[in-house]
Structure formats: structure tokens, C-alpha cells
Amino acid sequence: xxxxxxxxxxxxxxxxxxxxxxxxxxxxxxxxxxxxxxxxxxxxxxxxxxxxxxxxxxxxxxxxxxxxxxxxxxxxxxxxxxxxxxxxxxxxxxxxxxxxxxxxxxxxxxxxxxxxxxxxxxxx
Amino acid sequence: xxxxxxxxxxxxxxxxxxxxxxxxxxxxxxxxxxxxxxxxxxxxxxxxxxxxxxxxxxxxxxxxxxxxxxxxxxxxxxxxxxxxxxxxxxxxxxxxxxxxxxxxxxxxxxxxxxxxxxxxxxxxxxxxxxxxxxxxxxxxxxxxxxxxxxxxxxxxxxxxxxxxxxxxxxxxxxxxxxxxxxxxxxxxxxxxxxxxxxxxxxxxxxxxxxxxxxxxxxxxxxxxxxxxxxxxxxxxxxxxxxxxxxxxxxxxxxxxxxxxxxxxxxxxxxxxxxxxxxxxxxxxxxxxxxxxxxxxxxxxxxxxxxxxxxxxxxxxxxxxxxxxxxxxxxxxxxxxxxxxxxxxxxxxxxxxxxxxxxxxxxxxxxxxxxxxxxxxxxxxxxxxxxxxxxxxxxxxxxxxxxxxxxxxxxx
Numbered sequence: 422x423x424x425x426x427x428x429x430x431x432x433x434x435x436x437x438x439x440x441x442x443x444x445x446x447x448x449x450x451x452x453x454x455x456x457x458x459x460x461x462x463x464x465x466x467x468x469x470x471x472x473x474x475x476x477x478x479x480x481x482x483x484x485x486x487x488x489x490x491x492x493x494x495x496x497x498x499x500x501x502x503x504x505x506x507x508x509x510x511x512x513x514x515x516x517x518x519x520x521x522x523x524x525x526x527x528x529x530x531x532x533x534x535x536x537x538x539x540x541x542x543x544x545x
Numbered sequence: 546x547x548x549x550x551x552x553x554x555x556x557x558x559x560x561x562x563x564x565x566x567x568x569x570x571x572x573x574x575x576x577x578x579x580x581x582x583x584x585x586x587x588x589x590x591x592x593x594x595x596x597x598x599x600x601x602x603x604x605x606x607x608x609x610x611x612x613x614x615x616x617x618x619x620x621x622x623x624x625x626x627x628x629x630x631x632x633x634x635x636x637x638x639x640x641x642x643x644x645x646x647x648x649x650x651x652x653x654x655x656x657x658x659x660x661x662x663x664x665x666x667x668x669x670x671x672x673x674x675x676x677x678x679x680x681x682x683x684x685x686x687x688x689x690x691x692x693x694x695x696x697x698x699x700x701x702x703x704x705x706x707x708x709x710x711x712x713x714x715x716x717x718x719x720x721x722x723x724x725x726x727x728x729x730x731x732x733x734x735x736x737x738x739x740x741x742x743x744x745x746x747x748x749x750x751x752x753x754x755x756x757x758x759x760x761x762x763x764x765x766x767x768x769x770x771x772x773x774x775x776x777x778x779x780x781x782x783x784x785x786x787x788x789x790x791x792x793x794x795x796x797x798x799x800x801x802x803x804x805x806x807x808x809x810x811x812x813x814x815x816x817x818x819x820x821x822x823x824x825x826x827x828x829x830x831x832x833x834x835x836x837x838x839x840x841x842x843x844x845x846x847x848x849x850x851x852x853x854x855x856x857x858x859x860x861x862x863x864x865x866x867x868x869x870x871x872x873x874x875x876x877x878x879x880x881x882x883x884x885x886x887x888x889x890x891x892x893x894x895x896x897x898x899x900x901x902x903x904x905x906x907x908x909x910x911x912x913x914x915x916x917x918x919x920x921x922x923x924x925x926x927x928x929x930x931x932x933x934x935x936x937x938x939x940x941x942x943x944x945x946x947x948x949x950x951x952x953x954x955x956x
Contacts, residue, residue, distance in 0.1 A: 424896055425951045454891055456908050457916065457923030480921060481890035482952075526892060 424517050425482060432486035437493050442475040447544060449537035450478070453525055458484050462533045464495070466541055471495050471503070476533075481526050483515070488530025490514045495534060503538040506531060548841065548849045550934040556581040556837075557932055567902040570937045575748065575881050575928030577770045581837050584773060586832040599825055600816065604803040614825055617832035618815070621780055624835055625765070627932060631814040632788065634781040637748040637822055640670040641895045642781035643714070644767035645818060647674040648794040649710070649785065650764075652761055654741075655800055657683035660709040662740075664689040664697055664726070665918055666719040669744040669911045671766075675714060676867055689715075691918065695722050695872040702899040703734060710740040717755075718748035721910045721926065722870050722919075723854070723881035726748075732762050738770055743786070751838065751930075752880055753847040757782055767826065773834035781818070788814050795820040846931050850880040853929045857882050857938045864945070868952045883910075883924040887943075889952045893927040897951060898925075901944040903937075 442448075445463035452459035458480035458532055465473035474492045479485075491511065496501060511531055519527045550713040554560050557579045562569050571579060591613075597606035606626075615630070622630045651674075655661065661675050665688050679686045686760045689702045706713075713735040718725050732742045743764040749755055751772025757765055764787070769778040793800050793811060797820040801809045811817045838846070855875060861867050861884060870883040886894060895907035906926045909916040916923065927941055949956060 424900070425893070429954065454909070454913060457890075457921070458892075480889075483892070483893035485890075490793075523892075523896070 422429050424523075426517055427512040429458065429482055429486040429515060429517065432489040433482040436476070438474045438476060438483055438489070438490040438496075439523065440475050442473055445475070447537050447541040448531050449540055451529060451533040451536060452478075453480070453484075453529055456481070458526065458529055460484065460488055460529055460533050460539075462488075462492075462530070464539050464541065466500065469499050471498050471500075476530065479493050483519070483523055484529045487511050487515055487527050488533075491530045491534060498537040503534055506535070520531055546849065546852060547845050548931055550932055553841070555934045556943065557581070557826055558582055558585070560932060567940075568934075570821045570940045572824055572927040572929065572933065572937065572941060573904045573906045574930040574933075575926060576773075577776065578751065578773055578930050579774055579932070580775070581834070583837060584775065584830045588775065588826050591826045594803045595662050595829075596826075598822055610825055610829075613829045614823070616630075617828045617835075620832050620835045623757070624839075625750065626758045627782055628758065630787045631786055632785050634783070634788075634815045634818040635828055636766075636779045636781050636818075637777050637824065638770075639745060639768045640779075640780035642779050643671055643743065643745065644674050645781055645794050646764050646783070647678045648742070649791040649818070649925050651678045651682075652861055653713055653792065655679075657680045658709065659684040659708060659711045660690060660700040660705075660707070661685070662687045662702070662705055662710055662713045662715075662735075664702075664715045665691055665762070666697070666722070666726070667714075667905055667912065667914075668745065668747070669913070670713055671716055671743075672847050672914070675712075684711075685709075688888055691724075691915075694874070695724050695729045695870065696874070696877055697724070697731075699727065699730075702731065706734060706738050706740070708738060710735065712740055712741050712743065714743040714745070716745040716748065718752070718879045719912070719915070720748050720881065720928075721912045721915055721924065722872065723748075723879040723883075723928075724872050725877045725879050728762070729747040729760050729881065731842070732760055737762070748879060748881075751846070752843070752850055756844045757795060759846075763787055769831045769834065773837055774831040775824070775827040777818050778824050778831055781817060785814065789816070793817050793820065797821050799823075831851055841931055849931060850929055851875055851878075853933055853935070853938065854878055854880065854882060856935050857929075857941070860938060860942050861945075864949070864956055865947070866956055870921075870924060880930065881926055881928040883926040885921055885924050886948060886952075886954065888954050889948060891923040893952070894925040894948055897948045898941065898944040901940065901947060903941050905941070912953070
């Protein structure tokens with residue numbers, strides 16, 4: 422199967438929720454220095470629910486597209502739901518076969534979002 | 546081409562495989578090279594006919610294995626023109642060779658306030674051991690920068706050298722930009738101020754003739770697997786008088802002549818630094834790799850590298866979106882061509898190349914500080930060797946075209 426499907430390339434070129442939030446409740450960053458990927462996710466949280474998401478940073482098409490797709494899903498989710506978000510959901514959204522070498526790329530956004538959710542709960 | 550790659554390719558079984566009807570093109574030789582049949586067969590043959598421990602038994606197998614092991618050491622001595630085989634220590638790779646110097650020589654000779662000089666081109670293996678040594682000792686680590694033409698800033702190097710400099714440790718060839726450093730001149734300048742010199746020759750020994758007597762470096766480290774040999778094997782060369790003074794860094798069997806309940810006496814060089822059962826099969830197979838290189842000729846490999854690099858650079862320069870990171874002067878450029886494509890992450894480049902069955906590397910190539918200086922988070926890298934030819938680069942070009950097409954990059 423083609424790794425670079427139209428939908429992945431579309432999210433890569435026109436990422437959803439891209440940019441930093443002005444007054445985020447919480448921000449988290451993760452990087453993959455050996456690959457040269459880094460991602461920041463800002464969340465605005467009200468009553469334990471995410472109302473706004475902004476992501477920034479740079480990375481490959483897989484990490485950027487998966488984070489863009491995830492960012493749409495995050496809106497309306499509770500922090501606990503984010504913490505329990507299964508990896509399989511990411512693979513399903515990407516809809517292509519992810520080789521072992523690209524797993525880190527595919528999950529970078531989710532790892533960052535989970536970190537933000539945990540930080541937000543600690544902060545409370 | 547100066548080398549008959551059609552014949553050479555036949556010696557490398559791994560290259561004879563197809564995926565999706567396309568032959569494998571291997572352009573990741575900076576990471577590790579493929580192995581000729583002679584090397585692979587030497588490993589099997591050793592285990593089938595000679596397997597035993599070296600320097601121990603008096604049975605025939607052990608005697609034979611010991612002779613083959615020591616013959617390989619002599620072949621290494623010849624390859625790099627060392628004075629004596631006592632100066633050739635087998636390690637598990639370049640990294641262990643450098644760490645041996647950091648612990649054995651560094652611990653005894655580096656003091657608070659001393660300075661160690663490296664360059665911005667270093668692979669992590671020739672940077673992190675010195676960072677750690679400097680931290681342990683309260684010494685200072687200095688880094689020679691690059692000039693915009695990707696050559697080393699020799700003026701800065703001269704400026705950094707002083708009586709405080711105790712060691713200069715630098716790569717002969719950058720694994721990212723392929724820059725060849727003026728190693729002889731750098732060594733001479735360091736010696737004038739009484740500093741010792743360690744040369745990281747991992748990218749050099751398989752790509753051009755190496756002569757330690759001429760370079761005059763005090764130590765040199767390199768790996769077998771980057772020059773047709775097996776993985777898990779490297780060499781530390783050191784001037785005999787320095788190695789004699791140094792204490793071993795690893796202790797155990799083989800490196801001792803006599804052991805009491807409380808004390809032990811070290812073995813002679815080079816075995817003093819070879820504790821435990823070594824990679825015997827690897828060392829013996831490495832001899833076959835050296836024979837192969839000698840047959841082809843390292844001078845010829847150097848010319849071959851130059852020809853391939855020039856061809857690849859000319860092809861790549863046609864694309865506006867493509868940027869290459871290689872010195873313009875072919876005399877100081879080795880067998881690597883790192884590149885980026887505007888709008889495409891290097892990981893994605895490598896993935897698409899892989900779909901075309903062209904193996905290249907992407908990332909920071911274990912040279913994170915250099916990537917930062919070049920202003921790139923990562924690069925893609927093609928690196929050549931004796932079995933690559935212009936058709937291989939043409940296949941890389943096709944993969945490049947496909948990358949531009951998938952990512953809809955205008956050119």
C-alpha cells in the first residue's frame with residue numbers, strides 16, 4: 422500500500438489546528454532528536470474538557486498528518502479520554518501500513534497530547 | 546568508471562535481490578558496507594573447520610586459529626603502515642577504540658584546566674567520550690567550527706591550540722558532509738604544542754590509502770564493518786611508546802601473564818588491551834576484506850568515489866528544491882552526499898526511496914551538533930562504495946523524481 426496517501430499528504434500540507442494558542446491551559450512538547458522531529462501541543466481545557474487545540478513544530482509527513490488528524494479528535498475529549506487514547510486509533514486514522522521504523526513518527530503527536538493531559542491533571 | 550562495478554557487484558550476494566521487480570540499490574555505505582562472499586564464507590569456514598579459543602590451547606585448532614588471528618593483525622599493520630603489529634589492538638569498533646583512549650590515556654593524562662579540541666564534524670562516538678572525560682576531570686572541550694564552504698576553519702583551529710591543549714581528537718572524514726580534513730597539517734600543528742592526536746578514521750580507511758607513519762597521529766580508530774568487514778570489530782592503532790605507558794581499560798583473561806590472589810601482571814602489547822575472548826571469526830574474516838580492498842586498490846576506490854560524487858552532484862544540482870551539503874572542492878569531498886528537499890522531511894524522502902528499493906539514510910547521522918550548525922533538523926544521505934555505479938545514482942534520481950511528484954514540489 423502507498424504510504425503517502427492523498428489524505429496524509431493533504432493533512433501534511435494543510436494541517437488542521439496548526440499554530441500556537443494565545444492562552445493555553447497547558448502545553449507539552451516532545452521531540453525525536455535523532456530524526457529531527459519536534460512537536461508542541463497546546464490545549465485549552467474547560468471543566469476537564471478540551472475546547473481548543475493548537476499544534477506546532479516540524480516533522481515528517483507521517484508525524485505531521487497524524488498529529489493534525491488527532492488534533493480534530495481532541496476537541497471535546499476529557500483529559501482521561503486523551504490519556505487512554507489507543508495507539509490503534511492513530512493507525513486507523515492514517516489508514517496505511519506503518520512500518521516499525523515509522524511507529525515513533527506516527528505516535529509522536531499522541532505521546533505529546535498524553536503528556537499534556539497528564540501535566541494538566543498534575544497542575545490542578 | 547575506473548572500477549569494473551559489474552564484476553564487483555557479483556561478489557556481493559546481498560545486492561542480487563529484487564523487490565517489486567527492482568534490484569536493490571544500496572547507498573547507505575556511510576552507515577555500514579555490504580560484505581563480499583569471501584568475507585561471509587570465511588566466517589562459516591572458520592566455525593566449520595577451525596573454531597577454538599586463541600592464545601590458550603596447545604591443540605592444533607587453537608594454534609591454527611591463533612595464527613589466523615595474528616595474521617589478520619599483521620594485515621592491518623600493513624594496511625595502515627604501522628611500525629609494529631604491537632600497535633594494532635582489536636576492539637569491538639571505533640567507539641570502543643576511542644573509549645579505550647579516553648579511559649586508558651585520558652584518565653592518566655588529562656587534568657583540571659587542560660583542554661581537548663574536537664571539530665564540529667564529529668560523530669557522537671568521537672564527541673561524547675570527550676565530553677564525559679572533561680566533566681570527570683574539570684577539563685575544557687573546544688570545538689573547531691566549519692567555514693561556509695564546509696571546509697574546516699583552520700584559522701580558528703590554530704587560534705584554539707595552546708599549551709593547555711593536551712589532546713586533539715578529530716574525524717578524518719565527516720560522515721555527513723563528506724568533508725576530508727587536512728589531517729597531516731592538523732596533527733603537525735597539535736604536535737608543535739605538545740598535544741597528542743587521535744584520528745577517527747571510520748570513514749577513511751575503506752575509502753583511501755591510510756598511512757599512520759606519514760600522518761604521524763598518536764592514535765587512530767576505525768571499524769571493520771565500514772570497509773567490507775564484519776560488524777562488532779574495530780581497531781585501535783597507537784604509537785607503541787604511548788601504549789606501553791598506558792594502563793589497560795578492561796581487565797580479565799588474556800590481558801594478564803600472571804595472576805595472584807591480590808595482584809596481576811599485565812600481558813605485553815597488544816594483548817594487554819584485549820581482555821576476554823575476542824571476535825575471532827570477525828578478525829579472521831576481516832583479513833579477507835583487507836585482501837579484497839588491496840586487490841581493488843584504495844587509490845582506485847578514492848578515484849571511484851570522486852567520480853560518483855561528481856556525477857551525483859551534477860544530477861542533483863538540476864533541481865531548485867534540492868539542496869546538497871558537500872564541499873565544492875572535490876579534493877576535500879569523500880563518498881557522501883547529504884541533501885534536503887524543500888517541503889519534504891528527510892524521513893519521507895528515505896521512505897519513498899525505499900519504496901523504489903533504493904536504501905539511503907535519513908536523520909542526523911549521529912552528528913547532532915553539525916546538523917544544528919548547518920541549520921537543518923535532519924538530512925537525507927546517499928553514501929557510495931566500490932560496488933556503486935552511475936546507474937545506481939540514476940535509480941536514486943528516479944526516486945528523487947518520484948518524491949517531488951508525490952509531494953507535488955514544483956521545479
